[in-house]
Each structure stands twice: as structure tokens, then as C-alpha cells.
Amino acid sequence: MSNDILFLAEFAAGTPARSALELATGAAELASQSGGSAIGLAYGAGASDGAAALGAQGAARAIVLGNEDRPAITYAPALVAATRDAGLALLAPATPNGRDLAAAVVGSLHVPAFGPVRAVRIADGVVESEQATLQGSVVTTSRPADGAPSPSVVLVLANTFTPTDGGTGSAEVSAAPAAEESALTQATVAESHEAEAKVVNLEEATIIVAGGRGVASEEGFAPLRELAGVLGGAVGASRAAADAGWIPYQLQIGQTGKVVKPALYIGAGISGAIQHRVGMQTAEHVVAINKDPDAPIGEFADLFVVGDLFQIIPALTEEIRRRKGA
Ligand SMILES: Cc1cc2nc3c(=O)[nH]c(=O)nc-3n(C[C@H](O)[C@H](O)[C@H](O)COP(=O)(O)OP(=O)(O)OC[C@H]3O[C@@H](n4cnc5c(N)ncnc54)[C@H](O)[C@@H]3O)c2cc1C
Structure with a gap:
């Protein structure tokens, strides 16, 4: 097992979601503590065009799970294959897509799960995260049990990390091996419609x-x-x-x-x-x-x-x- 820190990076039209930039920054911070590399797992429309730019936030590598505009959960088999024994932690955004994909990894690999968290760090060589409970009156610090399989999956709340301003770094991009067909890869969008009220995230x-x-x-x-x-x-x-x-x-x-x-x-x-x-x-x-x-x-x-x-x-x-x- 390596000390790498993986992170999910969602793309639309070749542009990373803000969560991808936040998690790239966070993964780079954690990787500097763990002695590994920050590796983006990129998916969504234009991911292969945009993935190298995650290097600006400190990602050393980016693995493209897929490049199409399709439901995030269809990327789960490729994500699980890329994550197996791959590092110390997988950071996923605490968004609906991030939660779906994180759940698929935890359910398939039986790895520890934490979150949603507001702080993550490396302590004694493991991932330690902080979670607010009881209406924010208690802060719980959690670590994986000794001998637990890796990577730990950590759901990270928005704005936990502030994206660093575009450096000039460029991540080395590679494509994930084609994932096996499963019920998950066949998920389609049944219907989508404009929300009654325009609601931002x-x-x-x-x-x-x-x-x-x-x-x-x-x-x-x-x-x-x-x-x-x-x-x-x-x-x-x-x-x-x-x-x-x-x-x-x-x-x-x-x-x-x-x-x-x-x-x-x-x-x-x-x-x-x-x-x-x-x-x-x-x-x-x-x-x-x-x-x-x-x-x-x-x-x-x-x-x-x-x-x-x-x-x-x-x-x-x-x-x-x-x-x-x-
Ligand atoms: C189990 C439980 C869960 C709850 N969950 C939530 C929750 O998730 N979120 C939440 O917000 N609340 C929640 N509440 C309700 C919470 O207790 C408060 O009742 C609520 O937050 C009050 O909302 P408010 O501040 O808008 O109203 P108020 O407390 O009535 O305050 C209104 C304020 O507006 C000021 N004001 C009035 N007119 C003006 C003006 N023209 N210019 C400037 N200031 C003006 C007043 O001086 C006053 O301070 C929950 C309560 C319970 C019991």
C-alpha cells in the first residue's frame, strides 16, 4: 500500500467542479504530510482535456475514469478498480454524486468510511478526520482501526479546503482501464426537469x-x-x-x-x-x-x-x- 492520497474530481465541459479544486488542494496538503502523491480520479464530460490542470492545485497524477456526460454512478466500477489498494485515503466531496461514488467504494472494498468531515490530516501515518456532531456542540476525531484495509474513504464538506490559486503545475494524465459492465454502468437518467425554484448549491x-x-x-x-x-x-x-x-x-x-x-x-x-x-x-x-x-x-x-x-x-x-x- 502506498501513502498516496486519492481524490474525486468531477468535470463538466472540460472544467473541474469547485469540489475538485478544493479536494486537489486538500489531497496535496495531506500527501505532503504522508510522503505520497496527490492523485485525481477524474470523470465527466471533458475530464481527459481538463485533468492535467489539477496539477495547478498540487495533484501529481490524474487517472481519467471516463470522459462522458453520464450519471456519476456509472463511473463506480472504474473508480472501485482504480481505488483498490491504491493509497492511504480517497477524498470524495460530500455532494450527492460524491456520496454515491464513495458508498460504492466502501461497499465494494469494505474499507473504512468517515464523514462528512470539516477537517482532515495525517497523524501517525493514518488519516484522522474531524466531524461535528450533536448540532455542532461536539467535535469527534476519528481514525481507521489498526489493520483496517486502505484506502479510508473520507467525505469532505464543501469549503473545508480553499483551492490554491492556479500554479503552473501539470498533472500526469492516464486513462483508467475499461471497467467491467455491471448494473451500475448501465444506469441512465430517467428524467430531468428544471427545478420549480432556481436553487443554487x-x-x-x-x-x-x-x-x-x-x-x-x-x-x-x-x-x-x-x-x-x-x-x-x-x-x-x-x-x-x-x-x-x-x-x-x-x-x-x-x-x-x-x-x-x-x-x-x-x-x-x-x-x-x-x-x-x-x-x-x-x-x-x-x-x-x-x-x-x-x-x-x-x-x-x-x-x-x-x-x-x-x-x-x-x-x-x-x-x-x-x-x-x-
Ligand atoms: C428542532 C429545531 C430545529 C430548528 N432548525 C433550524 C434551522 O435549521 N435553521 C434556523 O434558522 N432555525 C431553526 N430553528 C428555529 C430557530 O430556533 C429560530 O426560531 C429561527 O432561527 C429564527 O429565525 P429568525 O432569526 O429569522 O427569526 P427571529 O428570531 O424572529 O429574528 C428576526 C430578527 O429580525 C430582526 N429584524 C426585524 N425586522 C428587521 C429589519 N427591517 N431590519 C433588520 N432586522 C430586522 C429582529 O430584530 C430579529 O432579531 C429550529 C428550531 C428547532 C426547535
Whole structure:
């Protein structure tokens, strides 16, 4: 068994998903601790064209599992074959596709599984990961048992690693041997349709503008959407706003919603209840806008703006537009 760190890299139109760049960065970090190499397992449309570029984040090699736009699970047999005895760990993104593929590897190879995790490192030659449990109040550190088979499969939450800025490195690309036909390779998409509401993947957003009960109505979210638009971010919400039907539940952040880790979280008209906080407390920077100077969110915000969100948010949007020269 080698000390290599494998990672899943999903591609569309020759471009890696953000999760691929994050995991390439993370795998390179871990490989420097383990004394192995970071190896991407690339799949999806244009993967063979784009895989070499994973070297910019530190991947030494990339193995292309397949190059077509087909359901991720169809790549499972090739992934299992490429992963068998292949290294210390396989990092998979905690996305629906990442979870499907990770489950296929764990089920086929009977290797240890961890996650979703917010931190991974190498300790005493094994992969050690940290997972938040009990609504974020307890952090569990896990390692594979002595003698457990490798690689450990680790589901990694979005934004756990920040992609390094494009270096000039180039990964050595090779093709995985053709996988045997199985029920998995024959999976097809039965139907796909536009979602009723346009929902972005909140867990992958680097900037989130979230609204709560203070937003007061469905229309009240319009200025938040504008601000998110100029910042290139996504809109999220508290449960109070989702319960009121102002915004889809898929955008709820918190204990019973999504756990997010953006670089910037702006919470407007949100009091900061513990059940909301556990979903966003690992944001790098928290800005809160609330008209109540005693709102609990003020206790943990990096910047607490006391005032009416309907005055502050449009003014902020205008100022950002002005500075961008748009
Ligand atoms: C089991 C359980 C699970 C839960 N899960 C979640 C969860 O996943 N996510 C979640 O968010 N909550 C969750 N909750 C609910 C949580 O306890 C809070 O009730 C909820 O987060 C409150 O939402 P809010 O901050 O939007 O509303 P409120 O607490 O009512 O706060 C509204 C805030 O808006 C401010 N405000 C009003 N008007 C304006 C204005 N014009 N400008 C600026 N500020 C204004 C007010 O001062 C106030 O601070 C859960 C609760 C339970 C019991």
C-alpha cells in the first residue's frame, strides 16, 4: 500500500467542479504530510482535456475514469478498480454524486468510511478526520482501526479546503482501464426537469446573503437577491423565513437545514438562534444586519450593523456596484 492520497474530481465541459479544486488542494496538503502523491480520479464530460490542470492545485497524477456526460454512478466500477489498494485515503466531496461514488467504494472494498468531515490530516501515518456532531456542540476525531484495509474513504464538506490559486503545475494524465459492465454502468437518467425554484448549491457558495423573519415577505428577499447577485453569491435563509413560505426549504441554513462554510456570510433580519448558528458558525467572516442592538447574532458577528435591512442592503448593493464601476 502506498501513502498516496486519492481524490474525486468531477468535470463538466472540460472544467473541474469547485469540489475538485478544493479536494486537489486538500489531497496535496495531506500527501505532503504522508510522503505520497496527490492523485485525481477524474470523470465527466471533458475530464481527459481538463485533468492535467489539477496539477495547478498540487495533484501529481490524474487517472481519467471516463470522459462522458453520464450519471456519476456509472463511473463506480472504474473508480472501485482504480481505488483498490491504491493509497492511504480517497477524498470524495460530500455532494450527492460524491456520496454515491464513495458508498460504492466502501461497499465494494469494505474499507473504512468517515464523514462528512470539516477537517482532515495525517497523524501517525493514518488519516484522522474531524466531524461535528450533536448540532455542532461536539467535535469527534476519528481514525481507521489498526489493520483496517486502505484506502479510508473520507467525505469532505464543501469549503473545508480553499483551492490554491492556479500554479503552473501539470498533472500526469492516464486513462483508467475499461471497467467491467455491471448494473451500475448501465444506469441512465430517467428524467430531468428544471427545478420549480432556481436553487443554487448553498454548500458550495463562497458568499451567502441570508434573510430571516425580519425580511417580512417573499418580496422582501428581492434586495437580498440583488446584493447576492452583485457579490456573485447565493441567497440563504433562516427556518423562520422558510417556514413562512418566503423561500424554498432547500435554502434553509441550520440544524435542520444546510451546513454552510462560506468565506462571507451576511445575515439580515436573523436573530442568531443556536439552531441557525450551528449551520453557519464556521463561516470565515460573519456580517449581521439587525435593527435590534441586542440580537444574539451580534455576539458572534465580525461586523454587526444595527439598522433597518431595507435601508442598509440597497445602499450596500449600490456602493458595491459603484466600486465595481457597473
Ligand atoms: C428542532 C429545531 C430545529 C430548528 N432548525 C433550524 C434551522 O435549521 N435553521 C434556523 O434558522 N432555525 C431553526 N430553528 C428555529 C430557530 O430556533 C429560530 O426560531 C429561527 O432561527 C429564527 O429565525 P429568525 O432569526 O429569522 O427569526 P427571529 O428570531 O424572529 O429574528 C428576526 C430578527 O429580525 C430582526 N429584524 C426585524 N425586522 C428587521 C429589519 N427591517 N431590519 C433588520 N432586522 C430586522 C429582529 O430584530 C430579529 O432579531 C429550529 C428550531 C428547532 C426547535
